[in-house]
Amino acid sequence: MVGCKRCERPCMPLQISALSQAATTSNLYADSTCNSNLCLSVIYSPSEQTMNMTMSANGGGTPMGWYAVGTGSKMDKSNMMIGWVNADGTVTMSQRTANNHNDPTTTVSAKAASLETKHSFSNSTGTVWKWTFPMSSSDSTPTSSTPFIWAVNKNDNPTTSVSAHLKQHKNFGTFFLDLTKAYDASSSGSSSGSGSGSSSGNSNGVLTPSSASSDESTRTLNMSNNLIIAHMVFMILAWFLLVPSAILVGRFGRTLFTWFPVHRNIQIAAFVSVLIAFVIIVIEVAKGGGGHFDNTHGRAGLAIFIVMILQMALGQVGHVTKRFNPSRVVHVVIGLGVTVAAIWNSTEGLSLWEWGAPNWARWVLWAWAALMAVIYLAGLALLPKDLREWRANRDAQGEKTPYSLPQDSGTYLAGSGDAPMSAQHAAFTHGTQYADGPQHPGWGAPPLRAEASHSPTDYTKPQQHRF
Numbered sequence: 001m002v003g004c005k006r007c008e009r010p011c012m013p014l015q016i017s018a019l020s021q022a023a024t025t026s027n028l029y030a031d032s033t034c035n036s037n038l039c040l041s042v043i044y045s046p047s048e049q050t051m052n053m054t055m056s057a058n059g060g061g062t063p064m065g066w067y068a069v070g071t072g073s074k075m076d077k078s079n080m081m082i083g084w085v086n087a088d089g090t091v092t093m094s095q096r097t098a099n100n101h102n103d104p105t106t107t108v109s110a111k112a113a114s115l116e117t118k119h120s121f122s123n124s125t126g127t128v129w130k131w132t133f134p135m136s137s138s139d140s141t142p143t144s145s146t147p148f149i150w151a152v153n154k155n156d157n158p159t160t161s162v163s164a165h166l167k168q169h170k171n172f173g174t175f176f177l178d179l180t181k182a183y184d185a186s187s188s189g190s191s192s193g194s195g196s197g198s199s200s201g202n203s204n205g206v207l208t209p210s211s212a213s214s215d216e217s218t219r220t221l222n223m224s225n226n227l228i229i230a231h232m233v234f235m236i237l238a239w240f241l242l243v244p245s246a247i248l249v250g251r252f253g254r255t256l257f258t259w260f261p262v263h264r265n266i267q268i269a270a271f272v273s274v275l276i277a278f279v280i281i282v283i284e285v286a287k288g289g290g291g292h293f294d295n296t297h298g299r300a301g302l303a304i305f306i307v308m309i310l311q312m313a314l315g316q317v318g319h320v321t322k323r324f325n326p327s328r329v330v331h332v333v334i335g336l337g338v339t340v341a342a343i344w345n346s347t348e349g350l351s352l353w354e355w356g357a358p359n360w361a362r363w364v365l366w367a368w369a370a371l372m373a374v375i376y377l378a379g380l381a382l383l384p385k386d387l388r389e390w391r392a393n394r395d396a397q398g399e400k401t402p403y404s405l406p407q408d409s410g411t412y413l414a415g416s417g418d419a420p421m422s423a424q425h426a427a428f429t430h431g432t433q434y435a436d437g438p439q440h441p442g443w444g445a446p447p448l449r450a451e452a453s454h455s456p457t458d459y460t461k462p463q464q465h466r467f
Contacts, residue, residue, distance in 0.1 A: 028183035029142070032207055033175050037152045038067050039207040044142050044179045049135040051142075055081065056129075058209055060122030061089050065154035066166060068104075071133070073147035073174055073224070076100045079110040080149075083129035085122045086160050093120065093129050094162040100295045101352055106163045111136060142179035149174055173355065227284035228353060234277035235349075239342040240365065242270035244372040247335065251379035255389065260319055267312060278305055297352055300345045307338045343369045 032041035043052040055069050063085050070080035075098050082094045082104065095113045096104035116130040151169035158164035246266035253259025278301070285292055293299050311334050318327040347365050350357040 029179045029181055030183040031177040031179055031181055033177060034207065034209045035150075035173070036209050037154075037171055038069070038150060039209055040069050040148060040150065040175055040177070041207055042146075042148075042177055042179060043183055051133045051135065052130075053081065053133060054128060054130045054207070055083060056207055056209075057127045059124075060085055060127035061124055063087060063157035064127065065152065065156055066158060067127075067129075068151045068169075069175075070097075070149045071139075071147075072149065075104075075149060078149055079108065079133060080104055081113060081129065081131055081133075082166065083120075083127075084158055085127055089122055090160075091120050091122050091127065091129060092158075092160055092162060092164075093117075093131060094164070095131075101297075102295070103166065142177075144178045144180045145176045146179045147174055147176055224284060224287065225355065227280050227287075231277045231281040231284065232346075232349070232353075234273045234280070235342075235346055236365075238270045238273035238277070239339065239346055240368055242266055242273060243339055243342070244369075246270065247339065248372070248375060248379065250332075251376055252382065255382055255385055264315070267315070271308060271312060274305060274308060295352075297345060297349050300341065300348075304338055304342050304345060307334065311335055311338060340369075 027047055028043055028045055030041070030043040032039065034040075037057070039054075039056045041054040041056075044050075045052070053069070055067060057064070057067055066082055066084040068080055068082040070078035072078045077099075078097060080096045080098070082096055084092055086092060093113075093115050094106060095108055095110075096106055097108045097110065098104040111134040114132040114134070116132070119130040120128055122128075149172065151172035153167055153170045155170065156167040158166055246263050249259055249266065250263045253262065281301075282292065285298075293302050311331065314327055314331045314334070318331050343365065347362045350361055
């Protein structure tokens with residue numbers, strides 16, 4: 001009993017501390033996840049309105065590029081923490097945010113993060129960055145599928161400054177954590193998050209990526225991704241299949257068949273496909289709360305869409321008349337230019353997709369575009385033949401009429417004073433001619449072509465002149 005009395009007072013603070021810790025732990029929610037690049041652990045405290053976050057990666061002690069995670073499912077307005085290892089083995093943490101897909105800056109509107117430098121380190125066992133994000137009243141309450149973005153560039157080693165310039169990420173994606181699960185301190189060193197990849201704990205008890213884990217982030221076919229995929233499908237259909245087909249029909253069809261109706265119909269189908277893709281992505285951006293046309297891809301896409309409308313109108317106007325029209329040349333040049341611009345913008349759009357399209361996808365699209373370009377250039381060998389046929393058709397239709405002088409005084413010139421004015425007017429208004437040859441279209445000055453003389457002229461006799 002004496003022994004118990006002696007330990008009663010010293011034991012009470014320990015008991016109170018243990019009870020307090022148990023109560024505090026019961027009010028915490030946590031989850032963690034990994035891929036082959038990094039791991040993320042989050043402990044959410046509803047009472048304190050904070051998220052304690054730990055980002056970890058394999059290796060360390062020397063510069064190994066930069067690693068980043070951020071709140072939300074989009075880069076725009078995300079509250080990010082970007083970390084890297086300096087040459088002396090110390091770690092740097094930089095809180096940043098971004099407008100749309102522009103470079104993240106240290107000018108943030110969110111509350112300042114509390115950096116836990118004492119628990120952040122980098123050595124041969126791994127690298128850890130720890131911090132706490134205070135939450136504001138405008139932040140969404142964490143759910144069973146709370147999104148976080150991540151990005152990595154292992155080849156870019158910034159300076160020690162927290163505002164150091166960063167090169168664009170090489171890999172990126174999205175994590176989803178279940179922050180409705182009660183925090184369990186005993187399992188804090190292993191990954192248990194929904195959609196997490198395989199992981200392991202190192203000798204320090206820190207969650208680190210496993211070399212066997214997948215290189216891809218969790219991919220969810222939610223409404224946003226469904227709309228983005230539909231947008232990509234319709235754009236690729238238009239700019240990599242339909243538009244190149246219409247261009248090749250215009251190049252090769254001139255010498256093979258009546259090409260213009262086919263060319264026009266394919267372009268109309270391409271425009272409908274682009275219009276559908278355009279409407280889809282506008283809806284997706286509006287649902288995500290982002291700004292319209294506020295990045296390079298969006299602005300370029302809008303410009304290409306407008307030029308496509310003008311290009312179709314120009315092509316129709318250029319083929320109303322069979323006469324040579326400079327608008328035809330302009331139509332061809334603009335058509336080729338806008339197609340190249342659309343192909344480039346399509347490949348740029350892949351880099352914005354949060355799923356992280358593989359690099360080979362760009363190369364496939366460019367290889368296909370190069371093949372179409374080679375076929376088109378080969379078709380230019382038919383251009384001289386096209387011009388010869390065009391001139392022949394033009395001459396046969398009366399667009400170029402030869403002029404001749406009267407061969408004797410017994411004939412009158414079409415449209416001259418020898419015929420009554422009413423007869424001249426009727427002849428050229430209704431297409432009737434006094435000479436053989438193509439009909440005059442009925443407007444402009446009549447050609448000075450005379451009928452051929454049907455009787456030889458006897459120059460031995462004096463000629464009788466008419467006045």
